[in-house]
Amino acid sequence: MLLSSSLQKLTIEVVDETGSTNADLIARLKAMDKPRLPIVRVAYRQTAGHGRHGRPWIAAPGNALLFSFACEILRSPAELAGLSLAVSTAVLAGLRALMPTDMHRLALKWPNDVLLDGAKLAGILIEMARSSHTSSSVVIGIGFNLEGEEALAAQLSAQANPPAALARVLPQVAMTDVLAHLLNALAAMLERFSEHGLAPFLQAWNDNHAYAGKKVLVLESGREILTGIATGVDAYGRLLIDTGNGIQTLASGDVSLRVHIL
Numbered sequence: 001m002l003l004s005s006s007l008q009k010l011t012i013e014v015v016d017e018t019g020s021t022n023a024d025l026i027a028r029l030k031a032m033d034k035p036r037l038p039i040v041r042v043a044y045r046q047t048a049g050h051g052r053h054g055r056p057w058i059a060a061p062g063n064a065l066l067f068s069f070a071c072e073i074l075r076s077p078a079e080l081a082g083l084s085l086a087v088s089t090a091v092l093a094g095l096r097a098l099m100p101t102d103m104h105r106l107a108l109k110w111p112n113d114v115l116l117d118g119a120k121l122a123g124i125l126i127e128m129a130r131s132s133h134t135s136s137s138v139v140i141g142i143g144f145n146l147e148g149e150e151a152l153a154a155q156l157s158a159q160a161n162p163p164a165a166l167a168r169v170l171p172q173v174a175m176t177d178v179l180a181h182l183l184n185a186l187a188a189m190l191e192r193f194s195e196h197g198l199a200p201f202l203q204a205w206n207d208n209h210a211y212a213g214k215k216v217l218v219l220e221s222g223r224e225i226l227t228g229i230a231t232g233v234d235a236y237g238r239l240l241i242d243t244g245n246g247i248q249t250l251a252s253g254d255v256s257l258r259v260h261i262l
């Protein structure tokens with residue numbers, strides 16, 4: 001699998017171990033005036049990997065695909081509200097290009113998790129390095145487990161979605177191929193997002209919404225704040241919940257979701 005022409009200037013770095021590929025690139029972007037972008041940094045192991053809300057990101061040592069993609073987007077920070085949703089549709093597209101017969105097993109959980117058979121296959125963390133009124137330099141970090149999800153589940157505290165491993169759907173595929181597909185899908189998505197924002201990705205996100213029509217419990221800082229039927233996302237990437245007394249919109253902030261089994 002070759003990288004697309006829009007990635008001609010991509011710098012690729014692979015390291016055996018680091019604290020966090022996101023933190024590495026954020027520090028570099030902040031320290032340099034005009035860094036050459038895009039950069040992808042891949043690590044076999046992270047000693048301080050982190051996820052959304054500052055949670056630690058634990059991956060099976062040496063058995064994970066962990067990378068960060070640093071790029072510039074021609075949008076102000078205020079216009080990046082739905083970026084994480086667009087990224088998750090790109091991850092889905094990259095994976096589906098490799099598994100055309102197993103497509104239905106993948107789905108998206110708001111705001112930006114990729115699920116496999118209801119378990120968490122990939123986590124996405126987007127962090128801002130620098131910005132102006134017209135552009136933002138961001139680092140998009142993505143973590144997959146390749147194998148060993150049972151051992152990993154034992155390490156993780158009880159959570160809504162147990163981990164899933166990529167080997168369950170792509171046992172024969174080289175990780176370089178997975179990475180190339182993901183990078184091509186990300187590059188194509190970023191070009192469209194720079195031009196049109198979230199609009200071209202909304203349909204794809206809503207079509208793959210894991211909890212569409214399901215009763216969900218919404219937690220804020222661990223406390224239940226809302227229950228209702230998840231209906232989809234709006235033009236700003238906010239989740240819409242039908243509470244029975246009207247539609248509530250949720251921005252990603254400090255909110256997490258649990259699915260109610262009916």
Ligand SMILES: O=C(O)CCCC[C@@H]1SC[C@@H]2NC(=O)N[C@@H]21
Binds near residue numbers: 019123
């Ligand atoms: O689900 C989440 O909360 C997001 C997890 C993101 C993990 C990836 S692994 C590569 C990159 N480096 C990090 O420290 N985090 C991201």
